[in-house]
Amino acid sequence: MKIIIPMAGMGKRMRPHTLTIPKPLIPIAGKPIVQRLVEDIAKVCNQPVDQVAFIIGDFGKEVEKQLLSIAESVGAKGTIHYQDEPLGTAHAILCAKEALEGNVVIAFADTLFKADFTLDVTKEGIIWVQKVEDPRPFGVVKLNAQNEITEFVEKPETFVSDLAIIGIYYVKDGANLRKELQYLIDNNIKDKGEFQLTNALENMKQKGIKFMPGQVTEWLDCGNKDATVYTNQRYLEYIKDTQLVDGSAQTNNSVVIPPVYIGKNVKIQNSVVGPYVSVGDGSSIQDSVVKNSIIQKNTSVINANISNSMLGNFVKFEGKSSDLSVGDYNVILG
Template sequence: MAGMGKRMRPHTLTVPKPLIPIAGKPIVQRLVEDIAKVCGTKVDEVAFIIGNFGKEVEKKLMEIAASVGAKGSIYYQEEALGTAHAILCAKEALKGNLVVAFADTLFKADFKLDTSSEGIIWVQKVEDPKPFGVVTLNEKEEITKFVEKPETFVSDLAIIGIYYFKDGEYLSKELQYLIDNNIKDKGEYQLTNALDNMKNKGTKFKPGKVTEWLDCGNKDSTVQTNERYLDYIKDQQLVAKSARITNSVIIPPCYVGENAEISNTILGPFVSVGNGTKITDSVVKKSIIQEKAVVKNANISNSMLGNSATFEGKPSDLSVGDFNTIVL
């Protein structure tokens, strides 16, 4: 999660993208919890590979690791040199049974991880495979080829960014080999190159298939992922007891955080409201409004408002960053 999240600006100017909330929890916390569920066994350590995000972010990440009963550790990627380089920054943590995940994607799956496999690469069929790494399969459902962002059609099975390795030390050696020999693809050290080398040496990689792949790469996809997640957890208690709802209609599913105030408003469906946010005289649907924001006289949909943002105006499709004030 060391990237700058440029496609999510202005929301990533003040917080890293994986800490943006989905249905009331940061993206990375949702990801860690979902991986822990499919592992089916105790997670010993969660290693976060980050940029210089500051001590408050690092403290939050340690809390996320502790929430699944694991030790948390922090590693830094100071220069964007590719996925293989990023993973190798956490070399000390590359041991034993290992799951590697990129923190701008969420997934839903109904299975337990088969730890007897040498390697599992989670994939999903996509209409346009060009922006992704893809795999090809043989008749035994084993992965035969890895291709990073193919310019011509090779396969429509896109790698979603979650991987299992039975031998973390072996992965570490293959990543180090790329660095030592300056083996790059499209100017960066790519994990897919290491996977291809491991396959050629006899490692059997299987495809792992998920029920749904949820992207958090930009504003629209993140709002859509928030909608899907709210639908998954709609049977849970999503409105905090301390929230104050006055003369308003909540159309579920909606998440409303602690001490939020909703008055003279129609909220929902598919809205997440952060702690301490105030919404008055408005209609809000399919949106993410973060903490301590203020919304007045608004009719908004498919929108994101950052922490401590203020919006007062008319119907809009918005992407408003932290601490902005907009009055129309």
């Protein structure tokens, strides 16, 4: 099994947090989004993962090293591929064409999921979907009476279906998909100005490949600050029975309300922290109340009352605001 992770996007909706790091490296309950995604896919595969191919922009060598380490954590070889221009999903995946062989899972790195199934690798293709109230921002699928996908529609302006594609795909024959992706590029076939994966899947379907819908227990978005904070909350719920407070963390005259993630060398003094709070390594919280928030590494929170918030790395925040989105290396004094 191979996993392909396109993650070259700019992450504009997550600014200011993506001004210094790629969105898929933002932590959820102590681990980067992309690491959570790779681990969750590996869990539902019923065969070993031998390669994880990351499609990135110019993220720097430190990020690349971190991604290769994530692949190694699931027993796979990591490979790095570059998308220099944002030309669409089909173009992005084709940037890792060497990995398009045999069983392949493609997962875009701005979505997470929880599932209780095992991937059926005997199927020719599986597209994971979820019902949504407003399907217009998504690619959607239509089904027939046999529960087979009959049509792919990219961001429909009028109602076609409420089954949105969540960004996770399985194909049994990766080489066949590679051929169809290359056909789009070679013939300059675009939809809404970009080369779309759904067009390649439609061509495969027209040639007899059967695609089935897959269903997840929960679809978790990481597209903006509020969604990411909520996803952090849900993950803390999922993993609350594991050890989430590092032994080096120090608490003094404080109350920690689980579920929380507390990283290495965190100091909490005269404060209430939790529930649903993740605190990165080396951060400190003093004389504050913090709930339902993500605080990244080496950040200081003093005399504050915050919730539904994200604070980046090396932030110093002092004040009373409750709903914050503060990027790396900012100092805000009340």
